[in-house]
Amino acid sequence: MNFLHFLCGYAIIDLRGLNIERLLRDCTAAGVNFSFVRKLSLTRARAAAVSGRVADIRRIADAAGVQVSVRRAGLPGRILRRGNAIAAICCIAVMTAAVVAVGGRVLRIDIAGTAAVSEASVRLELSQMGIRPGMSKADVDAGSAERRLLLAYPELAYVDVGVRGVVLTVRAQEGIVPPFIPDTSRPADIIAIKDGCIESVEARNGRATVTAGTAVRRGQTLISGVTGTAEAPRLVCAQGSVFAQVVYRDTTEAPYAGEYALRALRTRTYERVLERIPATAEVLRVRFAQTENRVTCVVICREQIGAVRYIVQTGE
Amino acid sequence: MGKIKGRAALVFGTPESSLGEPRIVLMRDAVYIENHRGIERYDTGCIAVACALGTVRISGDGLEIARYRRDDMAVTGGIRSVELVNAT
Numbered sequence: 001m002n003f004l005h006f007l008c009g010y011a012i013i014d015l016r017g018l019n020i021e022r023l024l025r026d027c028t029a030a031g032v033n034f035s036f037v038r039k040l041s042l043t044r045a046r047a048a049a050v051s052g053r054v055a056d057i058r059r060i061a062d063a064a065g066v067q068v069s070v071r072r073a074g075l076p077g078r079i080l081r082r083g084n085a086i087a088a089i090c091c092i093a094v095m096t097a098a099v100v101a102v103g104g105r106v107l108r109i110d111i112a113g114t115a116a117v118s119e120a121s122v123r124l125e126l127s128q129m130g131i132r133p134g135m136s137k138a139d140v141d142a143g144s145a146e147r148r149l150l151l152a153y154p155e156l157a158y159v160d161v162g163v164r165g166v167v168l169t170v171r172a173q174e175g176i177v178p179p180f181i182p183d184t185s186r187p188a189d190i191i192a193i194k195d196g197c198i199e200s201v202e203a204r205n206g207r208a209t210v211t212a213g214t215a216v217r218r219g220q221t222l223i224s225g226v227t228g229t230a231e232a233p234r235l236v237c238a239q240g241s242v243f244a245q246v247v248y249r250d251t252t253e254a255p256y257a258g259e260y261a262l263r264a265l266r267t268r269t270y271e272r273v274l275e276r277i278p279a280t281a282e283v284l285r286v287r288f289a290q291t292e293n294r295v296t297c298v299v300i301c302r303e304q305i306g307a308v309r310y311i312v313q314t315g316e
Numbered sequence: 317m318g319k320i321k322g323r324a325a326l327v328f329g330t331p332e333s334s335l336g337e338p339r340i341v342l343m344r345d346a347v348y349i350e351n352h353r354g355i356e357r358y359d360t361g362c363i364a365v366a367c368a369l370g371t372v373r374i375s376g377d378g379l380e381i382a383r384y385r386r387d388d389m390a391v392t393g394g395i396r397s398v399e400l401v402n403a404t
Contacts, residue, residue, distance in 0.1 A: 025354035028386045037381035039359050047384075 009074035011054050015045045017066035026060045048073070106135050107166040114172045116155045122170060125152050137163050145170075182308040187235035190223040190306040192216045196244030199302060206238030216244065222306050235311060242306040245284065248273045251296040262290055269297040277301055338367035340398065346382070347374055347391045347398055355381075355389075363391055370402035 015023060020043070024034065027049075037047040049057060054070050061068040109126065111119045126132065129145055142161040149159045149172070157175030161168070182188060190206070198214045206223045210216055222242045228234035252269040254261045266288055277283070281303035289296040341348040353366040363374045363381070379393035 021355045021358050024358075024384060028354065028384060031386065033386075034384040035382065037358075037384055039379075042359065045358075047381075 005050065006074045009051045009072060009076035011049055011051045012071045012073050013047050013049055013054070013057060014069045014071075015047065015061070015066050016043060016069075017061075017064070018043055019064045019066055020045045023057075023061055023064040023066045026064060027057055030056055030060060032056055032060075051076075103166065104137055105166065106131070106137055106140065106163060106168045107133055109133060109168045109170065111170045112172070114156070114170075114174070116174045117153050117172070122149070122153075122172075125149060126170070131168065137166075140168065180308075182237065182239075183310075184237040184239070186237060187225045187311040187313070188237045188308045189221045189225045189311060190238045190240060190242065191309045192218055192220045192222055192242070192244070192305050193307045194218055194244075194246050194303075194305045196246040196305050198222075199243045199245055201240065201242050203238070203240040205236055206240065208240070210242070216305075225311055235313070238308075240306070241304055243302055244305045246281070246301050246303055246305065248276055248299045248301065249296065250276075251294060254293045254295075256293060261293065262295060265293075265295040266290070266297070269295045270299075273297050273299050278303060280304070336368050338369060338372060340372060342395075342398055345392060345395060347395055348388065349391070350388045352387075352389055355384075360393075365389065367400075370400055373397075373399050373401055375399075 017023070020039075024037065024047075027034065032049060032053045034047040034049050037045060039045045051072060051074070058068055058070075109123065109131070111122050114122055125148070126145065129148055131140060131145060140161070140163055142163070145161045146159045149161070149170070150156055153172075155174055156172050158173040160171040162171075163169075195218050196216060198210050198212050198216060200212055201208045201210060201222065203223045206225050207227050209221050209224050216222065223238040223240045225236050225238040226233050227236055250269050250273045252265050252272070254265050269288075270286070277299065281301040283299060283301050285298075285300040287298045287300075289298070336351060338352060339350040349365055349367070349372060351368065352372075353368070355363065356366050356371060357364040358379075358381070360379055361375065361377065363379050365372045365374070374391050374395060374397070376396045377394040379391055379395070381389060382392045383390040
């Protein structure tokens with residue numbers, strides 16, 4: 001008997017009589033297969049056969065003058081036996097209840113399509129709404145969660161929250177943020193948004209206050225919107241482009257020293273620096289400085305550092 | 317019948333004599349018999365199986381028929397000897 005027979009059930013047949021060999025011969029001729037035929041004594045044998053052929057065996061045994069007693073075995077036989085029936089029903093009931101209980105809950109949260117927003121922050125936002133693994137699926141308010149996520153992350157244009165099986169999926173699509181267009185009717189300066197060394201200044205409107213080679217600090221005015229003379233100042237909206245060399249620097253320390261550790265440290269430090277560099281910047285130079293277990297990465301980039309700051313006039 | 321067997325042997329590329337004749341595979345503690353014609357005698361020390369060539373007698377200790385089908389059977393246990401008797 002193999003495992004399939006165990007699952008489908010089989011019969012253990014006790015044979016008593018003088019013509020056991022004839023019975024076996026006639027049964028196999030009728031297409032009944034036996035397994036584990038064992039002679040217990042001269043007139044007694046035991047064999048196993050498929051449950052569905054027991055009626056045929058009984059019929060042939062009557063013709064051969066052999067007494068047959070059958071005992072059901074295998075999984076169905078065990079379940080149907082009186083002692084195990086209650087246990088089997090309880091087991092099935094408990095398993096059904098477990099499946100129903102688990103199936104009605106969210107066991108996992110998948111987040112996809114959020115490059116601009118980190119998964120961790122989305123999970124935190126969801127947990128603040130009460131959406132976390134283990135909660136009931138009936139309590140998930142997908143519409144409300146979508147609205148709250150859209151409000152929390154303006155960079156997202158579309159959010160879809162859905163539950164499929166035991167997995168809650170958040171699919172997000174980032175929107176394209178339109179470029180900032182300054183209001184040219186209002187007077188404004190162009191100021192530096194980063195520290196750097198000015199490489200070129202092109203003032204299309206307004207007055208350049210820095211020249212190439214000047215080191216500037218963040219917030220410093222680069223192109224002033226105040227023109228004219230001191231006696232008769234004229235306020236304009238400064239326009240132009242200012243390119244500067246900006247230095248990005250990061251240091252990472254390893255808990256132990258070694259060649260491989262330092263190599264990994266260089267890569268990690270460089271990646272950390274790259275994360276801070278905007279996509280529009282042009283990398284000019286990359287330098288590393290390292291000690292036994294510390295790596296410093298310096299990246300010099302060329303990028304535009306000007307930003308508009310409106311001039312607030314007195315009495316406005 | 318002989319012609320049919322001959323043609324069948326030609327088609328299937330088997331020796332003519334092998335068709336319908338018993339095939340016996342002897343292993344350390346099992347004997348596998350194909351093309352038998354049923355059990356003639358069975359007890360734990362001896363099993364006699366009818367075949368086209370005669371009777372295959374398997375002797376040993378604690379013999380058990382692990383599998384018994386219309387065309388093949390397997391006998392397990394401590395096998396001492398397998399002999400073909402009443403050969404014609």
